Amino acid sequence: MNNAQLIGPFKQIVTLENSPLKGALQDKDIAIIEDGAIILQGEKIKEVGSFDLLKKDNNHLDFIEIKHDAICIPGIIDCHTHICFAGSRARDYAMRNAGKTYLEIAKMGGGIWDTVQHTRKASKEELTEGIINRANTLLSRGITTVEVKSGYGLSIDDELKMLEAIKVANNKCTTELISTCLAAHIKPKDFDGNHKTYLEYISSNLFPILKQKSLTNRIDIFIEDEAFDIDISREYLKKAKDHGFEITIHADQFTPGGSRLAVELNALSADHLEASGEPEITVLANSDVISVALPGASIGLGCAFTPARKLLDAGASLAISSDWNPGSAPMGDLVLQAAILGTFEKLSNAELLAGITYRAAAALNLTDRGTISKDKKADFCIYDTDHYNEIFYHQGKLLPSIVFKNGKIAHSTNY
Ligand code: NIG
Numbered sequence: 582m583n584n585a586q587l588i589g590p591f592k593q594i595v596t597l598e599n600s601p602l603k604g605a606l607q608d609k610d611i612a613i614i615e616d617g618a619i620i621l622q623g624e625k626i627k628e629v630g631s632f633d634l635l636k637k638d639n640n641h642l643d644f645i646e647i648k649h650d651a652i653c654i655p656g657i658i659d660c661h662t663h664i665c666f667a668g669s670r671a672r673d674y675a676m677r678n679a680g681k682t683y684l685e686i687a688k689m690g691g692g693i694w695d696t697v698q699h700t701r702k703a704s705k706e707e708l709t710e711g712i713i714n715r716a717n718t719l720l721s722r723g724i725t726t727v728e729v730k731s732g733y734g735l736s737i738d739d740e741l742k743m744l745e746a747i748k749v750a751n752n753k754c755t756t757e758l759i760s761t762c763l764a765a766h767i768k769p770k771d772f773d774g775n776h777k778t779y780l781e782y783i784s785s786n787l788f789p790i791l792k793q794k795s796l797t798n799r800i801d802i803f804i805e806d807e808a809f810d811i812d813i814s815r816e817y818l819k820k821a822k823d824h825g826f827e828i829t830i831h832a833d834q835f836t837p838g839g840s841r842l843a844v845e846l847n848a849l850s851a852d853h854l855e856a857s858g859e860p861e862i863t864v865l866a867n868s869d870v871i872s873v874a875l876p877g878a879s880i881g882l883g884c885a886f887t888p889a890r891k892l893l894d895a896g897a898s899l900a901i902s903s904d905w906n907p908g909s910a911p912m913g914d915l916v917l918q919a920a921i922l923g924t925f926e927k928l929s930n931a932e933l934l935a936g937i938t939y940r941a942a943a944a945l946n947l948t949d950r951g952t953i954s955k956d957k958k959a960d961f962c963i964y965d966t967d968h969y970n971e972i973f974y975h976q977g978k979l980l981p982s983i984v985f986k987n988g989k990i991a992h993s994t995n996y
């Protein structure tokens with residue numbers, strides 16, 4: 582077993598321990614240790630507390646001394662991305678800004694289908710390399726866990742190629758990748774059948790292989806006029822649950838509806854929600870489904886933000902994620918996007934931090950991370966500053982100087 586190590590002192594450790602999973606948060610509601618230290622043992626956190634006390638009682642331990650003002654927050658979790666893709670959609674972006682809508686561009690052969698063409702042409706190795714590069718970029722910004730969806734293959738072989746690329750990439754990079762099958766992204770134009778038969782084809786032929794090859798335990802679907810309707814989505818997701826998969830939904834992006842199904846089927850999360858109105862907000866708030874805001878898609882498409890303030894005030898649990906993808910959200914910078922969401926939706930820093938840490942962990946059903954507390958994974962980010970308010974104030978420009986993943990330094994700048 583690795584030797585235990587003591588690291589500190591930190592002006593603040595934003596532990597977020599025992600903070601509520603649901604509802605609005607003020608900064609006074611979150612746990613912060615002033616002048617703190619962390620003891621690591623192997624991949625886990627052994628103890629967190631006052632630096633003076635921990636140092637006095639553990640003087641024999643290896644000591645990583647932080648010699649200037651620094652603060653510490655849990656490793657950031659990006660719980661919704663599409664970073665397995667090939668090709669660029671810069672042309673779509675320009676067309677949108679010149680007045681065409683996302684759905685019009687999709688109808689003209691751009692949009693998701695365009696990325697499917699490029700992704701199908703790419704080799705598994707090329708896709709793997711792309712994922713690793715993007716995951717390393719995320720790590721340098723403090724993201725220690727990232728969910729990655731398939732969904733640009735849309736055939737059995739191409740979806741398998743994507744999910745295998747995610748699995749290989751996960752073994753080669755330090756950031757942990759959590760895969761999700763999004764074969765139900767849109768009906769591929771070359772499928773000989775209707776939406777219902779496409780989903781039946783996927784559930785009958787792909788689900789068993791996903792289980793057999795342990796490629797994912799999560800199934801996602803895009804519920805939208807241009808994608809899949811509620812009734813056939815319900816059938817598909819029920820089959821996914823019967824196979825033992827966890828489920829999540831791209832819901833209420835342009836048209837409300839998907840969020841209700843997420844609650845009906847007890848999905849882990851309902852993601853997007855830009856078009857959610859009062860009825861959807863109430864239904865979500867009265868459920869255990871995590872509402873996931875994707876401000877990068879609102880910025881990329883020039884659309885309204887998810888009604889994050891209303892969701893939180895109604896009592897929902899709100900996670901925030903980048904949705905990094907080549908179409909609607911090409912930026913991929915979660916901290917920047919959370920900061921912008923905060924300014925428009927009037928969210929406290931506590932709500933933003935919760936949204937990118939333990940509430941995002943809940944969206945992925947991960948109970949071993951998201952806070953800095955005993956027995957959790959030793960995933961955390963150190964910033965060279967004296968107050969956590971500085972993180973969102975700098976709108977993504979204040980980067981962590983050290984990122985720990987599983988108890989080891991995974992990224993560092995000036996040490
Ligand atoms: O979450 N809305 C559906 N899917 C993605 C966009 C994918 C794309 O445009 O390539 C999203 O925004």
Ligand code: FE
Nearest residue numbers: 661663831904
């Ligand atoms: Fe998405």
